[in-house]
Amino acid sequence: MSAGAVVRLSETGEVPAPPLTPEQRGALVRSGCVKVRAAADGGWLLSADGSVGVIRVGDLEVRIDPKVPIARLFFLLGYAKRIDWRPELVSVGARDRLLPAVAGVLARLSDRATAQGLLQxxxxxxxxxxxxxxxxxxxxxxxxxxxxxxxxxxxxxxxxPDIPENQILRAAAARMRHLPAIAPAVSATLRQQDRKLRDVTVLTPGQRPPRWRPDARNGRYQPALAVAELVLRGTSVEFATGTVAVHGFLVQMPAVFESFLETSLREALRRHGGVLRGQDTAHHLDAARRVPLRPDLVWWVDDRPAAVIDAKYKAVGAAYGEDVRHADLYQMLAYCTALNLRRGHLVYANEPGDLPTHRVRHRDIDIHCHGLNLDQEPEPLLRDVAALAEKIAGGAERPR
Structure with a gap:
């Protein structure tokens, strides 16, 4: 393989790979972000597996571009964390790639947070x-x-200054400045941050970031901490397999979509009362309670399930491929049966708004499919979520 090979992937595409060693193939599969499939000509094909960002395996760099613009992605990430990333701070262009954009935002927000001195x-x-x-x-x-x-x-x-907030900022700056495709000016700002935080404990790679609590004291740090935790919590890749080193920065898009949908739906359903619970573990398929179920979202009213919702982040055009669609419907049928509900809701990202409703034979169960277009400005996107909440609440029921 040629030195410094770069492979560009779209979130929904598949491209031929340059020649790969067995260790490189194994490392890509282990990363969990790239699928490797044998091609008819004896080579290999690479496709994304739900993640976007950059991963470097030895001297091979794989860049996975999201299907939504970077500015939209920042909104989704920030909304779930209650962070208002204003355009003048985020400042990402339509053609920016994810890793350089995140590094630039981290550098700007960290520099802004510590400009008045380190929090103590x-x-x-x-x-x-x-x-x-x-x-x-x-x-x-x-x-x-x-x-x-x-x-x-x-x-x-x-x-x-050796407190969790500063430890998180230093660890994120150190992680980002060693990744590929970072602009020299951004790397310089991140190095300056590291020098400014030199009296702060260095977190070891793989160590969980320490906990911190938002309050008035650390208000100026909170936007920077949101980006820093994005870098450190489950979205950074760093390991070695044999002689191949692997590192990178990735965002799990299904998790981003589910988190956004949970936060925005909870707010939209508030006027209807009840409680929306995410990853509800109180349910089982069988009477002996040996088969647990974990729906993405369950709306409880009067201490009983009133609606069940599952977030589906699928590739455009794949959501209604036979195998994928059938698996989603079977899963929702199990949820409705176990929760004793007549209606279930599947919400697909970036699908058209009008999707079919499926009536289950011999059972009074309807499975409603909804589309949510993420590639739009925040205001119309939240209006669409509010309309979805009205449909869910309007068809909600008391369990039989």
Whole structure:
């Protein structure tokens, strides 16, 4: 394979791959973002598997472009997290690619967050010392020193910049600046952020980001933290297989769509009362409760299920391919049966709004299919969600 080969994929397309070693093929499959299929000519075909972004496997770089514009994608990501990414801050063009756009937004928002100085706060520090400072950790004192003094096993509150918010910003900046296709100016800003945060603990690769709580104190950090957590939580790829190193940045589009639909539908259904629950685990298909079911969304009214909704992020044109459509309908039929509902709702991303309703034979069950166009401005998109909520609430029922 030629050095530095780049493969461009659309979210819905399939392209021939350059010659791949077995390790590269295995690494691409392990990444979970690219499907590898044998071609008729003996080569290999690559297609996206629900993710968009960039992954580098050795000297092969695979770029997967989303089917919605980057500005729309930022809206979907920000809406679910209650973050208002204003256009003057996000500032992405129609032709921007995902990774450079995310890196640029992270650099701008991090620089803006820390421009007035680093946020500081208290953190709990565990240390061993000869004199009393803070509180004695009695259990550790007995276990390590059999109750003898000194040394002392101490716990104290330390004030400074080494707090979760700054740790997350530093880790995200470090991760982003080492990825391919980052503009030199953006890399320079991210390096400057790293120097500014030099007194902050460096998170190890793969370590879960520490928890933080939004409040008035960290308000100026919150937009930057939303992007930083996007980089760190389950959307970054970094591992090695044999002699091949793998790293990249990916966004799971089905998860983005489901999260947006849950947040926006919850707001739209509020006027009808009840509670919308995501990933509801209280249901089973069988009477013995051995077969669990986990629908994406269940709307509860008066402590009973009133509607069940499943988000389907499918490739354009594939949602009504026979195998895909049938599997979705079977799944929704199981949900309606277990929840004792006469209506179920399948919501497809980027499909036309008017989709068929399926009446199940010998059962009084209707499965309604809805399309939601994500490639539109926020206001009309939210109007479409509100219209969908009216259809769901209008056809909702009390269980039999």
């Amino acid at each position: 706060g208290y953190r709990v520090v565990h240390e061993t010392g000869p004199t009393l400072r803070g509180r004695i950790r009695a259990a550790d004192q007995l276990a390590r020193h059999l109750g003898r003094f000194p040394p002392l096993e101490l716990e104290c509150d330390q004030f400074g």
